[in-house]
Amino acid sequence: MNLFPAVDPIPLPAPVWLMKLLHIVTLSLHFVAVEMLLGGLLLAVVLSLFRSSAHSQIAARAIARRLTVVMTYVINLAVPPLLFAQVLYGRALYTSSVLIGIYWISIILILMLIYRTLYRFSALLEAGRAAWAVGLAGWLLAGFVGRLLSTNMTLMLRPEVWRQMYSASSIGAYLPTGDPTLETRWLLMMAGGLLFAGLWLLYLSNRSTFTAEEKKFLAGLGGKLAAGFGIVYLAAGFWAISVQPDAVKQGLAHHWLYRYAGFAGYGWLALVVLAILLGAIAGFGKIAAAWIGWSAVLVGLLTEIMLVVYRDGVRDLTLLSKGYDVWDRVVVTNWGVVGLFLALFVIGLGVIGWLISVVARAQKTMEGAA
Numbered sequence: 001m002n003l004f005p006a007v008d009p010i011p012l013p014a015p016v017w018l019m020k021l022l023h024i025v026t027l028s029l030h031f032v033a034v035e036m037l038l039g040g041l042l043l044a045v046v047l048s049l050f051r052s053s054a055h056s057q058i059a060a061r062a063i064a065r066r067l068t069v070v071m072t073y074v075i076n077l078a079v080p081p082l083l084f085a086q087v088l089y090g091r092a093l094y095t096s097s098v099l100i101g102i103y104w105i106s107i108i109l110i111l112m113l114i115y116r117t118l119y120r121f122s123a124l125l126e127a128g129r130a131a132w133a134v135g136l137a138g139w140l141l142a143g144f145v146g147r148l149l150s151t152n153m154t155l156m157l158r159p160e161v162w163r164q165m166y167s168a169s170s171i172g173a174y175l176p177t178g179d180p181t182l183e184t185r186w187l188l189m190m191a192g193g194l195l196f197a198g199l200w201l202l203y204l205s206n207r208s209t210f211t212a213e214e215k216k217f218l219a220g221l222g223g224k225l226a227a228g229f230g231i232v233y234l235a236a237g238f239w240a241i242s243v244q245p246d247a248v249k250q251g252l253a254h255h256w257l258y259r260y261a262g263f264a265g266y267g268w269l270a271l272v273v274l275a276i277l278l279g280a281i282a283g284f285g286k287i288a289a290a291w292i293g294w295s296a297v298l299v300g301l302l303t304e305i306m307l308v309v310y311r312d313g314v315r316d317l318t319l320l321s322k323g324y325d326v327w328d329r330v331v332v333t334n335w336g337v338v339g340l341f342l343a344l345f346v347i348g349l350g351v352i353g354w355l356i357s358v359v360a361r362a363q364k365t366m367e368g369a370a
Contacts, residue, residue: 002323003159004091011330012087014338019084020326022345024312027081028305031189033073035304038142038190039197040067041118043225045135048125055217057125058368062204064122064135071118075111088326089156092319096155099165101172103148114141143190150186154179157318184240191229191236195275198225199296202282206293209367215288223283226296230276237268244314251317252310261313268306275299 012019044063050056086093097104117138124131155161155176168174176182201222205215241249252262278299282292316326 003162004324005095006091007329008090011332014333015331016088016327016329018338019088020312023081023084023088024305024308026077026084028301028308030074030077030081031304031308032196032301033070033077034146034189035192035196035300036070036200037067037074037193038139038146039193039195040070040200041121041135041139041142042193043197043201044121044125045132045139048130048132048135051130054368055214058210058214059201059218059221061122061125062210062367063200064118064125064131068115068118068122071115089315089319089324092156092159092324093152095159095162096152099155099162099172100148100152100175103172103175104152107145107148110141110145114138114145117141146189147186150182150189151175153315154182154185157315157322159322159324180243181240184236184243188233188236188240191233194229195226195233195272196300198222198227198229198279198283199275199300202226202279202296203293205282205288206290207367209365211366211368212288214368216286219282219288219292220286221283222296223279223281223286225283226279227276227283228279230272230279234269234272234276237272241265245318245321247321248314248317251320252313255317258313258317261310261316264306264309264313268303268310271299271303271306275303 040063044060044067047056047060047063117134121131121135121138124134158176158179161176161178165174165176199222201218204210205218205222207215210218251258252265253259275296278292278295281287282289319326
């Protein structure tokens with residue numbers, strides 16, 4: 001008996017491989033922004049507690065000023081991968097979304113509240129007032145949203161519990177329990193936040209808006225964070241891998257199609273180790289250099305790409321073991337429309353890059369001026 005709803009009779013408008021590629025690219029960018037928000041906000045909260053340290057206050061304000069912008073990327077970059085996931089996995093994803101409907105809809109309101117806390121947090125820091133409670137509230141809300149998203153993305157892989165959940169509540173009032181992969185999926189993202197916060201500080205330490213002493217402080221703190229929490233991130237990753245079903249582990253190692261995801265797991269491991277080494281060099285040497293800052297950006301981006309590729313393989317193999325083959329779809333491709341979409345997609349990325357470069361070149365006041 002197939003536990004999934006009947007396939008949508010409308011064929012896919014583009015090949016599955018292209019949909020998956022676009023999903024991986026956009027989700028990787030979204031995850032980078034998410035990690036920056038989770039780690040950056042918590043770090044700013046902790047730094048804001050050191051009221052007597054001028055460098056800590058400057059770093060907290062610098063991060064807080066940027067978090068509202070990061071939040072826009074978190075939200076806007078979440079839309080494309082969600083749409084691609086709905087096209088590829090709609091029979092599973094729509095079902096799981098309905099089953100936790102109340103919580104799923106509440107994400108919109110929680111995100112609005114997070115936005116409010118970020119602006120308030122930054123304003124309080126600029127005014128030299130205590131802001132840690134507001135910032136901590138925002139971080140807890142962001143972590144809760146991450147928990148709900150992890151819950152949905154895990155529930156879509158568990159069709160065997162759908163009927164029981166719907167019988168318990170047809171309005172989606174209950175969250176699922178009993179899946180060991182849920183905790184590890186969520187904790188992996190939370191642990192990665194402080195690794196990315198460290199990498200972010202390494203990048204900021206190269207900005208001209210900081211004095212030489214402030215740059216050394218940012219490089220030292222960021223490097224130590226990246227090195228220390230990189231180890232925590234590795235441990236969380238190994239835990240997440242260890243609780244995967246045997247069918248998934250075997251598929252990643254031997255399935256003719258999904259061995260690429262298994263190799264991506266090794267790529268993720270190598271990149272996290274590289275991030276730890278980069279952090280140790282910058283942190284204990286307090287080295288603020290352009291090559292370290294840009295290396296941190298590159299390592300962070302590639303780490304998320306490898307993670308998303310591995311995650312993609314885990315999802316496909318889990319669904320395949322339960323009768324859902326994402327590749328088994330009717331495809332009718334209009335290459336003219338697809339080509340136009342890809343051209344606009346590339347142009348859009350180019351415009352965003354140009355806008356970022358304009359902002360980067362604009363004259364700015366020193367971060368410590370406030």
